[in-house]
Amino acid sequence: MPIEIPKDKWPGSVKKVTLGATTAEGGTRSRSVTVGGQTTLPYLLFEAPTPNKPVVAIEIKSHKPDDWSPLLGEVWGDAMNDPAQWAKKAEEAGADIIVLALTLADSPEDAVKAVKSVLGATGLPLIVWGPGQAEKDNDLLVPIAEATKGEKIMLGICEDKNYRTIVATAMANGHVVQARTPMDVNLAKQLNILITDMGLPADRVIMDPTTGALGYGIEYGYSVMERLRLAALQGDGMTQLPMLVTPGFEAWKAKESKVGEGVPEAWGDWKARAIHWETLTAMALVESGADIIVLRHPESVKRVKDAVEELVAA
Amino acid sequence: MALSGIQIYKMLPQTNCKECGFPTCLAFAMKLAAKQVELSACPYVSDASKKQLAESAAPPIRLVTLKAGTEVKAGNEVVMFRHEKTFYNKPGVFIRVKASDADAAKKVAAADAYKVNYVGMDFVIDGFAVEADGGDFVGAVKAVRDATKRPLILIAKDVALLDSALSLLAGESALIYSADASNYEAFADVAKKHKASLVVTGDSLDALADLTQKIQAKGVEDIVLDLGGKNLSEWLQRSTQARRLAIKSNFRALGYPVIFFAGQNGAAKEPVYAAQAISKYAGFVVLDTFTPELAYALLVLRENIYTDPQKPIQVQPGIYEINSPKPESPVLITTNFSITYFAVANEVEGSGLPAWLVVCDAEGMSVLTAWAAGKFDAERIAKAIKSFNVADKVSKKRVVLPGHVAVLSGELEAELPDWEIRVGPREAVDLPGFMKQALN
Numbered sequence: 001m002p003i004e005i006p007k008d009k010w011p012g013s014v015k016k017v018t019l020g021a022t023t024a025e026g027g028t029r030s031r032s033v034t035v036g037g038q039t040t041l042p043y044l045l046f047e048a049p050t051p052n053k054p055v056v057a058i059e060i061k062s063h064k065p066d067d068w069s070p071l072l073g074e075v076w077g078d079a080m081n082d083p084a085q086w087a088k089k090a091e092e093a094g095a096d097i098i099v100l101a102l103t104l105a106d107s108p109e110d111a112v113k114a115v116k117s118v119l120g121a122t123g124l125p126l127i128v129w130g131p132g133q134a135e136k137d138n139d140l141l142v143p144i145a146e147a148t149k150g151e152k153i154m155l156g157i158c159e160d161k162n163y164r165t166i167v168a169t170a171m172a173n174g175h176v177v178q179a180r181t182p183m184d185v186n187l188a189k190q191l192n193i194l195i196t197d198m199g200l201p202a203d204r205v206i207m208d209p210t211t212g213a214l215g216y217g218i219e220y221g222y223s224v225m226e227r228l229r230l231a232a233l234q235g236d237g238m239t240q241l242p243m244l245v246t247p248g249f250e251a252w253k254a255k256e257s258k259v260g261e262g263v264p265e266a267w268g269d270w271k272a273r274a275i276h277w278e279t280l281t282a283m284a285l286v287e288s289g290a291d292i293i294v295l296r297h298p299e300s301v302k303r304v305k306d307a308v309e310e311l312v313a314a
Numbered sequence: 315m316a317l318s319g320i321q322i323y324k325m326l327p328q329t330n331c332k333e334c335g336f337p338t339c340l341a342f343a344m345k346l347a348a349k350q351v352e353l354s355a356c357p358y359v360s361d362a363s364k365k366q367l368a369e370s371a372a373p374p375i376r377l378v379t380l381k382a383g384t385e386v387k388a389g390n391e392v393v394m395f396r397h398e399k400t401f402y403n404k405p406g407v408f409i410r411v412k413a414s415d416a417d418a419a420k421k422v423a424a425a426d427a428y429k430v431n432y433v434g435m436d437f438v439i440d441g442f443a444v445e446a447d448g449g450d451f452v453g454a455v456k457a458v459r460d461a462t463k464r465p466l467i468l469i470a471k472d473v474a475l476l477d478s479a480l481s482l483l484a485g486e487s488a489l490i491y492s493a494d495a496s497n498y499e500a501f502a503d504v505a506k507k508h509k510a511s512l513v514v515t516g517d518s519l520d521a522l523a524d525l526t527q528k529i530q531a532k533g534v535e536d537i538v539l540d541l542g543g544k545n546l547s548e549w550l551q552r553s554t555q556a557r558r559l560a561i562k563s564n565f566r567a568l569g570y571p572v573i574f575f576a577g578q579n580g581a582a583k584e585p586v587y588a589a590q591a592i593s594k595y596a597g598f599v600v601l602d603t604f605t606p607e608l609a610y611a612l613l614v615l616r617e618n619i620y621t622d623p624q625k626p627i628q629v630q631p632g633i634y635e636i637n638s639p640k641p642e643s644p645v646l647i648t649t650n651f652s653i654t655y656f657a658v659a660n661e662v663e664g665s666g667l668p669a670w671l672v673v674c675d676a677e678g679m680s681v682l683t684a685w686a687a688g689k690f691d692a693e694r695i696a697k698a699i700k701s702f703n704v705a706d707k708v709s710k711k712r713v714v715l716p717g718h719v720a721v722l723s724g725e726l727e728a729e730l731p732d733w734e735i736r737v738g739p740r741e742a743v744d745l746p747g748f749m750k751q752a753l754n
């Protein structure tokens with residue numbers, strides 16, 4: 001007797017969000033990227049196809065970072081001195097999106113220049129992160145949003161402290177926002193409510209639920225994402241947004257990736273370990289529903305993209 | 315499927331004799347259904363009812379235990395998502411070697427000796443799989459058994475070979491691979507003879523369910539499923555379906571742990587395949603590659619996914635002595651979240667520099683989480699310093715705060731007026747450098 005496979009039928013679905021505007025759409029990107037649209041849990045193709053597969057973004061910085069692992073210096077080389085070069089190399093390495101992270105040292109003029117040079121160097125959609133201090137973020141992101149009106153870039157990182165300014169400029173200039181909350185379903189919902197209450201349509205918001213690296217709290221991020229996605233499918237409108245995660249940022253902060261010497265022998269080969277750290281952090285988050293996966297090392301990009309291809313293949 | 319109180323009541327004597335401590339059999343039945351009492355409290359239940367009740371209480375996924383010098387358990391899971399309760403039995407990580415490989419025993423010995431510490435816990439490889447591939451299988455099993463005391467999985471098509479190899483493993487519970495529709499009778503017999511657990515393979519869940527029932531009818535209960543599937547997608551779907559059928563539909567024929575071979579599509583994909591298997595319901599994960607860096611990453615992932623979401627891993631608050639501190643050694647402050655404690659303790663220990671590490675009760679949270687939650691503030695830190703009598707141990711009243719909570723230094727000065735408050739680096743990696751340069 002054939003077994004009847006229990007299938008979930010959900011009342012809700014995830015919204016589709018598009019990043020980047022092509023010339024026809026009022027921007028200059030050679031293509032745009034759409035994520036979201038899921039009607040069931042990740043990759044359960046026996047219930048529904050995956051309408052838009054998760055994409056990989058590569059994180060680059062406006063200035064060569066001095067605190068990144070030397071292993072990353074090895075692969076990106078001199079390109080790290082020039083965001084445009086770096087973005088080009090990232091595109092070659094398979095990025096679907098570029099993340100440009102600004103630093104505290106950037107003036108608004110420098111930041112706008114860096115963004116323009118990256119837009120000029122690649123046709124990929126762009127995400128721009130402020131340096132992570134609410135006031136400074138606002139100082140940099142507002143002029144950038146104005147200078148790139150219509151490009152549909154994503155502005156980050158939009159938190160409870162600074163969402164007003166960033167949302168307002170995203171609304172005025174046709175951009176998307178990256179809404180970050182610290183690993184909590186209710187905080188994520190709350191921020192989405194605040195943002196949409198200002199009048200930004202929900203299909204211009206991507207949630208960043210925050211993640212920890214493998215060994216450093218990934219289990220919290222993993223479960224919060226599973227819970228957010230379940231809530232979305234159950235019909236909770238304020239959780240029905242695609243999710244962005246930053247395993248590259250988190251994993252390369254971990255000692256396992258950063259340091260090659262003076263670590264236990266049982267940790268094995270440094271380079272292989274660092275890549276495993278980033279890839280496995282990413283992979284766990286892919287399983288729990290990530291839509292945009294921000295990475296740093298080209299080898300991890302390749303592995304995660306291969307895995308995603310397999311997961312969406314019928 | 316768990317029975318309701320009424321269903322249980324029907325199986326009780328219904329005499330309301332009160333010996334169980336409840337006024338009526340129904341009241342007792344309700345408590346039983348809620349798993350708040352043991353059936354043994356009623357002296358009058360019939361054997362038939364006992365059997366039926368025990369069956370209904372059986373876990374939806376059977377617990378399968380492999381045993382040799384050590385033990386590996388799989389199964390007994392009750393939820394689809396870890397946040398619903400927790401995942402219980404961490405998937406056993408096994409390394410596969412081939413009988414024809416002259417270095418098989420050497421490889422096993424190397425992996426067997428592997429041990430890695432993660433936040434105070436030692437992780438090891440759980441066992442080994444030996445595959446018959448034309449070489450001297452029985453000889454290889456013997457050599458592997460000499461190289462490790464851990465449980466074994468034996469992989470062969472020839473039942474006679476398995477029979478001889480299993481004879482070497484008397485007193486153990488091995489796992490044999492694998493029975494399919496064409497050979498299950500002979501495999502079941504040999505499994506039964508040697509008290510081994512048995513993997514079944516089939517190209518659909520229907521086929522597998524059919525087989526497990528037949529094998530059970532032959533008296534083998536400890537079954538493990540190989541769900542097949544050619545890529546990540548198929549595997550994820552099948553393992554989700556099998557888990558759902560077992561847990562949600564109480565479908566006993568698939569209520570068994572699952573085994574997954576992570577190297578099946580090549581070494582390049584193995585890390586990612588194993589990672590998916592760990593998050594998505596495998597009970598045994600077999601690797602073809604053993605490297606310390608991969609083992610470490612996978613064992614940490616497994617630990618993280620199987621951590622009970624209700625209880626962050628914690629250490630006991632208190633004052634910890636690192637590298638035999640003296641009265642003039644520095645006092646460092648941190649929280650009792652295991653990951654935080656070990657990040658700091660390992661750095662300091664590795665540097666060889668002596669220190670007193672004061673671990674505050676921050677309810678098992680990291681520095682910033684605890685700070686944001688109000689569980690790691692000046693008051694709590696001061697309380698820890700006082701209650702652990704830190705002042706009696708040191709000659710220099712100076713404490714070092716984690717750099718991430720530099721904002722606390724003012725308040726802490728007010729709480730501890732006769733102490734010097736210093737702000738350390740943000741990351742523990744930079745502590746040794748800081749201790750050498752800034753603390754003298």
Ligand code: B12
Nearest residue numbers: 182184217648654679680681682683686687716738741742
């Ligand atoms: C995992 C996590 C959680 C988990 C908790 C895990 C736990 N048991 O602690 C959960 C999901 C429960 C959680 C909850 C919250 N979180 Co939280 N969480 C994180 C996360 C992702 C990782 C924290 C972690 O484990 N780090 C690893 C450990 C090892 O780091 P650590 O303790 O800081 O230790 C390092 C250093 O401090 C240093 N160090 C430690 N001790 C010492 C001592 C000395 C002397 C020195 C020199 C150095 C040193 O060494 C270590 C290694 O370098 C961070 C963001 C991030 N990616 O960092 C947010 C984060 C800490 N959380 C945050 C917040 C706001 C919260 C909540 C208040 C939000 C909410 N939901 O209400 C709650 C609070 C808890 C509550 N109300 O119950 C914020 C804090 C914001 C801020 N800057 O103040 C963060 C930074 C996220 C963010 N960017 O907003 N969180």
Ligand code: SF4
Nearest residue numbers: 330331332334339356
């Ligand atoms: S001891 Fe047994 S028979 Fe007596 S009341 Fe309790 S359940 Fe009923």
